[in-house]
Amino acid sequence: MAKTVVQEFTKGLWAEIPPFRLVLGLCPTLAVTKSVENGIGMGVATTFVLVCSNILISLLRNVIPKKVRIACYIVVIATFVTVVELVMQAYAYPLFLKLGIFIPLIVVNCIVLGRAEAFASKNSVVPSLADGLGIGLGFTLSLTALAMVREVLGNGTFYNIPVFGPSFQPFAFMVQAPGAFVCLGLMLCIMNILGKK
C-alpha cells in the first residue's frame, strides 16, 4: 500500500509529468512562463487546486451521479479556484495582478479536470492526494524550467536578479508569444530524446 502511494506521487514527476508527457494545460504554461516568479506562483496555485479537488472528489466519488459528474467536478474545482483567487488577492497582490486572467482560468485547466476524471473518481483519498501532489509538483517543475530558459535568455535575469553583465542584449523574442511556442516545442523535443534512453 505504502509503495503504491509513493508510486502515484513519483509518476507525476517524470513518467507523466505535465505538460510534457501529458500534453494538457498548455495555455497557462505558455502564458505565465515569462518569468520564474510567475511560473512558480502559477504552479503552486494549480497544485493547491489539484490536491484539494482530488481529495474532495475522491471523498464524494460514490455520491456523485454518473450522468452529471463533469458538472459536479467543475463546481468543486471552481470553488477552490475562487479560494485561491481571494487568498492571492489578499496576500500576494502583485503576483495576482501579474497572473491576472490566468488565475480564474485554472478552472478550465485540463490537467485538473483530467486528474479528477481519470484518477480521483476511481481511487480512495490517500492515493488521490499523492496523485494530485505529484502531478502538481511536476507541473510546477516544468513551468519553472520553461520560465528559467525564457527569463534568462529573454530578459537576462533569473528571479529578477541580473545574471549577465550590463553589456548583455536581451533576446526579446523569448519573452514574447512566438518564443513561448518555439521554446516549449524544443523542450518537448529534448524530453523525447531523453525519454528514449
Place this chain on the structure above:
Amino acid sequence: MTDYILLIVSCIFVNNILLMQYLGNCPFLGVSKRMETAVGMGMAVVFVLVMAGAITWVVNTYLLKTFHLEYLRTLAFILVIASLVQFVEMFLRKSIPALYSGLGIFLPLITTNCAVLGVCLINIMEEYSFVQTLVASFSYAVGFALALVLFAGVRERIILARVPRPLQDTSIGLVTAGMLSLAFFAFKGMV
C-alpha cells in the same frame, strides 16, 4: 463606427486569442490535424462564444453586480458556459440535426476550452458595453477559427514532410505555431 472597426481588427488580428493571448491551446493542438475537424471546431466556437459572451455579460451586470456577488464570477461563468453548451447540444440534436452532426463531437469539448471563459472574463475586465461585448466575442471567435484553420492547413503539409523523430507530432506543432504567431506579430503595429 471607427471604434467598432478598430475593435474588430484588434480582436481578430492584433490580440488574436490563440497566438497572442495563449488561450484555447488544447483544442488548437488537439483538433488541428485535419482541415475538416478544424473548420468544425472553429464554427462551434464562434457559435458558443457569441452566446456565452452575451449571457455572461447579462449575468454579471444584472445579477452579480446588483447583489454584490462579484467574487462568485468564476463559478457563475463556468456554470453558465457548461449549461449553455449542454443546451446548445440538446437543441441542435432535436431541431437542426444537419448542423448537429457537423458540430456535435466538438461541443462538449468547448466547456473546457479556456478561450470561451477567457473571452467572457476579458469582456468584463475591459468594461465593454453590451454591443461591444457582442462584437468583441464574435471577433475573438473569428480570430480563433482563422488561426485554427491556418494552422490545420500547415499541419496537413507537415505530415508529408520528413520530420526528425524526437520532433514529431506535438513538438513540431508547437514550433510551427511559434512561426505562425511570429507572422501575426506583424499586426502589432496596426492599432
